[in-house]
Amino acid sequence: MARKGSSMRLSSSRISSLLLSMFATFASFYVAGRLWQESQTRVHLIKELDRVTGQGKSAISVDDTLKIIACREQKKTLAALEIELSAARQEGFVSKSPKLTDGTETKKRPLVVIGIMTSLGNKKKRDAVRQAWMGTGASLKKLESEKGVIARFVIGRSANKGDSMDTSIDTENSQTDDFIILDNVVEAPEEASKKVKLFFAYAADKWDAQFYAKAIDNIYVNIDALGSTLAAHLENPRAYIGCMKSGEVFSEPNHKWYEPEWWKFGDKKAYFRHAYGEMYVITHALARFVSINRDILHSYAHDDVSTGSWFVGLDVKHVDEGKFCCSAWSSEAICAGV
Numbered sequence: 001m002a003r004k005g006s007s008m009r010l011s012s013s014r015i016s017s018l019l020l021s022m023f024a025t026f027a028s029f030y031v032a033g034r035l036w037q038e039s040q041t042r043v044h045l046i047k048e049l050d051r052v053t054g055q056g057k058s059a060i061s062v063d064d065t066l067k068i069i070a071c072r073e074q075k076k077t078l079a080a081l082e083i084e085l086s087a088a089r090q091e092g093f094v095s096k097s098p099k100l101t102d103g104t105e106t107k108k109r110p111l112v113v114i115g116i117m118t119s120l121g122n123k124k125k126r127d128a129v130r131q132a133w134m135g136t137g138a139s140l141k142k143l144e145s146e147k148g149v150i151a152r153f154v155i156g157r158s159a160n161k162g163d164s165m166d167t168s169i170d171t172e173n174s175q176t177d178d179f180i181i182l183d184n185v186v187e188a189p190e191e192a193s194k195k196v197k198l199f200f201a202y203a204a205d206k207w208d209a210q211f212y213a214k215a216i217d218n219i220y221v222n223i224d225a226l227g228s229t230l231a232a233h234l235e236n237p238r239a240y241i242g243c244m245k246s247g248e249v250f251s252e253p254n255h256k257w258y259e260p261e262w263w264k265f266g267d268k269k270a271y272f273r274h275a276y277g278e279m280y281v282i283t284h285a286l287a288r289f290v291s292i293n294r295d296i297l298h299s300y301a302h303d304d305v306s307t308g309s310w311f312v313g314l315d316v317k318h319v320d321e322g323k324f325c326c327s328a329w330s331s332e333a334i335c336a337g338v
Contacts, residue, residue, distance in 0.1 A: 110209040111148035111227060115180065115199040118153045118217040120165045120187050125217040126153055132220050136176055149223055150207060152178055154199045156185030193299035193306035201294045204287035212287040215279040219326050219335045226334045229323055237285045238316045242275025243325035259301050273318055274308025278326040279335045
């Protein structure tokens with residue numbers, strides 16, 4: 001009887017091992033098939049990107065850019081599946097695949113968050129931006145859901161908090177829901193650098209986007225041109241992209257571009273390389289750096305100089321992109337004055 005019981009247990013163990021082996025084999029075929037399908041899609045999209053950009057065109061839309069991002073995210077997920085499957089073979093069972101969804105829908109990572117710097121008395125400019133490219137209501141939501149572009153006006157508070165100007169902004173925001181209101185920033189030229197810094201910090205904390213852009217409220221933004229340009233930098237985690245310049249540091253107090261800390265820039269009084277202030281973009285890692293270090297990052301008189309200073313000494317790729325020079329409009333330009 002003992003031998004019979006032992007034989008039955010051995011037989012049962014062999015059957016269980018056989019079933020687990022079969023299950024692992026089927027899982028291997030499934031993952032291999034998924035990897036092959038995704039690799040074919042990635043090859044097609046990347047070839048198309050190379051073909052179009054190689055011709056000097058910006059014809060790739062934001063939709064195509066988001067597909068490329070999705071493929072790269074899927075590649076990471078499938079790589080994780082392969083690792084789990086390998087571990088499962090060693091352990092004799094197949095573990096569950098990582099979750100791909102949040103609830104019932106796959107979560108799509110935003111491409112870019114655009115903060116449009118505006119002032120208390122600039123409602124006409126904001127309305128022009130809404131009409132020209134940003135949209136309102138359903139159009140604004142569609143820009144977010146379909147294009148992955150989140151656009152918000154960024155504004156501080158009146159020096160006399162709670163006055164009619166503050167009330168007017170609150171009323172406008174209740175109607176449009178398209179503001180980031182920074183309560184601890186006074187809306188004044190001398191606080192422009194702080195305003196940009198806190199925008200990047202706020203946006204990085206709220207949205208897990210690929211990029212974050214600073215813009216002003218009197219430019220037109222070509223969304224598709226922006227998307228195709230940013231697509232070229234998806235693999236660079238620390239890119240600082242814009243119309244780069246250096247320029248003279250002015251020490252005369254009555255000059256329009258006076259820099260009170262001019263003495264910090266050496267005997268030749270020249271700024272370091274930085275992106276010009278109409279519009280520029282930083283990657284997620286740099287926005288997180290600003291968020292984490294917001295309390296110790298120094299601000300100069302001008303916000304574009306301040307932003308450039310935060311990345312001096314870091315391993316950051318400065319990208320001088322002429323499409324961000326907003327002085328002249330063309331079909332390939334990202335921005336232009338309105």
